[in-house]
């Protein structure tokens with residue numbers, strides 16, 4: 298059995314944790330999948346690169362709005378894919394090679410599972426390898442959930458791990474689920490020419506968003522996608538490329554491709570964590586304290602396998618905290634989940650931070666709402682935007698910002714001043730009145746929503 302000072306499981310955010318500050322240690326990094334993990338290989342980055350291309354195609358289709366005569370002759374999917382994955386696959390390979398070249402890190406490829414306290418076995422190509430370490434960081438991520446009705450059908454289906462690498466865009470794509478992944482990837486394939494049907498069990502798309510956003514997004518895509526809301530998939534039949542999908546209302550859909558996007562689950566069930574005395578919550582997340590320590594001495598966890606908010610920027614911050622705590626055990630830092638922003642890279646784009654209005658209401662808070670539409674500010678006129686808005690929520694008693702929600706172009710960028718203000722504990726009034734806001738930039742929609750609060 299080889300013994301290391303530090304063992305990291307997972308080469309997504311786990312790889313990013315290791316920098317030269319650890320150079321005096323003997324470190325091992327184990328990963329089953331490619332370097333860069335979900336974000337680089339099958340998540341944030343390829344989906345946003347494809348979304349940017351989809352945006353260009355949709356802008357051409359929309360060009361008459363700006364009195365520009367243009368026609369979309371087509372999107373060269375293979376070329377798009379080669380551009381996107383040519384770059385990302387090379388980045389992943391270079392990341393792995395860079396790590397292998399490092400003097401203090403030994404890389405092992407294979408699936409790891411615990412065999413005891415701070416001991417793991419890795420199933421490598423060359424057979425099992427037993428490792429032990431003084432300290433272990435678990436960053437083994439998560440994977441798509443596939444409901445039994447699909448998994449047991451024996452028929453092919455795609456997930457976000459595979460669909461972006463299809464040889465051609467599907468002609469008829471049915472998307473199961475109406476959350477982040479469904480919205481972003483339906484958007485991409487719609488722009489590529491696929492006919493989209495979305496089957497979502499709730500009554501609106503993006504139901505976890507603020508109610509105004511979920512409503513606006515559902516309405517925005519209703520004319521473009523066939524929406525089957527409040528519906529369950531009850532049967533999958535037919536043959537590969539000619540699927541027949543039955544819904545709980547008896548409706549039958551035909552599709553050449555089924556994309557399953559009903560959520561992700563942590564990979565904790567594949568690690569034999571009980572052998573290492575690492576406790577796991579009922580929802581599959583590893584239990585950690587605010588310093589990101591697990592219940593087992595010397596074992597930390599971060600990212601999708603442990604976090605309450607499975608987003609890459611959150612995983613990155615968690616990795617900073619774990620790295621600090623490994624290096625400075627006498628001066629530990631804690632992780633805060635206050636004011637975590639997120640964005641959905643659809644068209645229109647969506648961004649949020651803090652509470653939704655339905656959460657503020659159900660918590661019994663006394664809150665005020667400020668709302669401004671893009672079409673009320675000069676740059677909104679320039680964009681010819683008719684649907685975008687910014688909505689802010691503030692505590693009536695002390696004026697603190699409770700949440701903010703944007704729907705429209707550049708939402709993911711526009712939300713950032715609101716994130717800064719919430720993090721710094723600024724009141725809505727101070728944020729509106731203290732800094733100068735550029736005229737006539739789109740940020741005026743944020744300024745004006747804040748001023749609406751009074």
Ligand SMILES: Cc1cc2nc3c(=O)[nH]c(=O)nc-3n(C[C@H](O)[C@H](O)[C@H](O)COP(=O)(O)OP(=O)(O)OC[C@H]3O[C@@H](n4cnc5c(N)ncnc54)[C@H](O)[C@@H]3O)c2cc1C
Nearest residue numbers: 307308309310329330334335340341409438600601608609
């Ligand atoms: C389609 C899609 C789009 C997304 N878009 C965004 C976005 O726009 N913004 C955003 O913030 N987030 C986005 N996310 C979420 C983001 O990708 C994840 O939050 C982030 O990648 C999690 O990082 P991680 O390091 O925890 O896990 P991962 O990146 O999944 O890394 C886990 C690593 O562990 C390895 N591993 C797993 N099990 C084992 C084992 N038993 N032994 C050894 N190694 C193992 C894996 O091979 C992998 O290398 C998206 C996700 C998806 C699927």
Ligand SMILES: NC(=O)c1ccc[n+]([C@@H]2O[C@H](COP(=O)([O-])OP(=O)(O)OC[C@H]3O[C@@H](n4cnc5c(N)ncnc54)[C@H](O)[C@@H]3O)[C@@H](O)[C@H]2O)c1
Nearest residue numbers: 474475476477478479496497498558559560561607640641
């Ligand atoms: N832009 C981003 O930041 C981004 C983009 C993509 C993914 N992600 C991350 O990936 C995670 C997973 O995304 P996701 O879209 O898979 O999950 P999600 O939780 O966002 O949405 C899943 C949706 O599927 C629905 N659903 C569940 N079971 C169903 C069923 N049997 N039939 C029909 N509908 C069903 C749910 O009601 C929900 O609306 C996100 O929570 C997020 O953390 C982030």
